[in-house]
Amino acid sequence: RNKNNIYEQSFIQKKPIEHRETSTNIKNIIGQLFNTYIIVEGEKKFYLIDQHAAHERILYETYTNQYKQTPASQNLIEPYQLELNTQDMLLINEYIDEINRMGFDVSIFGENTVLIRAVPYFFNRVVEPSVLQVVLDEFKEKEYKGLSPKERFISSMACHTAIKAGELLSVEEIKELVNQLGNLDSPFTCPHGRPTIISMTQYELEKKFKRVQ
Amino acid sequence: RNKNNIYEQSFIQKKPIEHRETSTNIKNIIGQLFNTYIIVEGEKKFYLIDQHAAHERILYETYTNQYKQTPASQNLIEPYQLELNTQDMLLINEYIDEINRMGFDVSIFGENTVLIRAVPYFFNRVVEPSVLQVVLDEFKEKEYKGLSPKERFISSMACHTAIKAGELLSVEEIKELVNQLGNLDSPFTCPHGRPTIISMTQYELEKKFKRVQ
Incomplete structure (x- = not known):
């Protein structure tokens, strides 16, 4: 079951979470910023993922499912x-x-x-x-x-x-984290309610750079 | 003459441009986003550079200095x-x-x-x-x-x-662009007045992720 399409949802915009099961919108993992945030490129949008909050959410769901797996x-x-x-x-x-x-x-x-x-x-x-x-x-x-x-x-x-903020991650670790997050039912907040993902559209960026009005 | 410290200045915050000649604040080139923006990590701040606007500014200054070099x-x-x-x-x-x-x-x-x-x-x-x-x-x-x-x-x-938006750049090309931009007297806008660099502090990012209040 592929849910990487969660990255289509922007946390900031507080859209309801929907799952479209057919495609992933992650195109590229760009890198790790401040050893704390993972930058991911999507379709006309990019994402910053808080590695600690994201991993916390992943582990929270893993532990909750402890009786299943x-x-x-x-x-x-x-x-x-x-x-x-x-x-x-x-x-x-x-x-x-x-x-x-x-x-x-x-x-x-x-x-x-x-x-x-x-x-x-x-x-x-x-x-x-x-x-x-x-x-x-x-x-x-x-x-x-x-x-x-x-x-x-x-x-x-x-x-x-969970992985701490400030830990340097390998490309493989980043990929695993991003993929696991994409498979969650509630990927957008950590168990304490903090956001795991923020996003900005390419259009918003174009406005900031005055590429568009 | 090292002016990479321009990256200490945030275009968004419209601070006056000052040059501190002693140190660079670029720590890491993270990557290229949408084949259009270069993501650079600095000291407690990160930068997005519009590769076209930045190169336009670099070439504008190069051509203006045509009699010198x-x-x-x-x-x-x-x-x-x-x-x-x-x-x-x-x-x-x-x-x-x-x-x-x-x-x-x-x-x-x-x-x-x-x-x-x-x-x-x-x-x-x-x-x-x-x-x-x-x-x-x-x-x-x-x-x-x-x-x-x-x-x-x-x-x-x-x-x-100038390099166009949407062109995939090599790591070497990105480095050269970032370094050349850092050596300019007026790095913050392209000749048409559009911004070349926008920045966000690590603190602003921490607020977005509710890591701080």
Whole structure:
């Protein structure tokens, strides 16, 4: 199913999202700007994609679909031992299945310790096992109030395992990100509601350069 | 003399042009968009350059400086014979020195004929000898009224020998264009007054993506 045609929609113009299943409008990946935004050329329009927000949205949907498909995972050479306080251990106990379905292999090792044998793996990048502690910490923050526990885990995991702003990406990584984003149902905002894509038409650019009146 | 620091100036913001002679702010050439605009990354800012307008400005200054420096020229394998009407022959007669200093080698061959032995040459591109007829035609247009005859020739030549919008450029050609533009005294508009460079700061982009408030 090809949904790259989402790039036909401009986030700025706040058009409703429609999917036309037949064609892609991405013609060219131009490059990466400030190691943070990906510039994509479309048909009479160009796009700037926030690599972090876009990846966050991709991961959010991947994690949400965890029951349907297993995300990529990589075994650690040495298991990573993480000591947790009682509150975090309770969380782990309750959500261990969800966490493991996100690509971790976490097992309870003692009263206050978990053993991490595998971590999520995306774009040739291995998620640091210590990210689990960050995710547990964020779970308790008020930022996510109103979300279900599962949603909180997913949002926090998506944020902390996504490509960061300021990371230099290879051409292959850029292509993968752009393609994955094109396959989403809700590609235009990250889970926090920030835009992932902004666009400008060739016509708008022509006006700026006074090529047209 | 390094003036690449012009890219520190934003055309859109209409700041006065200042030259700081010590450093360049171009960090990266990102690529070419719609085969028409060059995307350049600077320090906390990015630039879109209209390749035609920019080249027009470069050539305009080159032709204006014709008495100081000879522009690149290439001999034709076969001399090109151009038949002209009486009015055009009078123009040629009057401005043959100026035309030849722009990179042509034009000589009068008969009552209504000139022989073109060499043409201007830029960016590995040879100017078509027939451009001389276009330039002569435009000389008589009212578009340029208010300009001196020399100015009219120069403006028309710059317009008709510049890289066009829609031309795919090589990385080397892009670099040369960007560097040459950076060395000009008036890089921000083409001879017709259209902008050559527009810019956006990283901060403005961050606002669009709601990375900052």
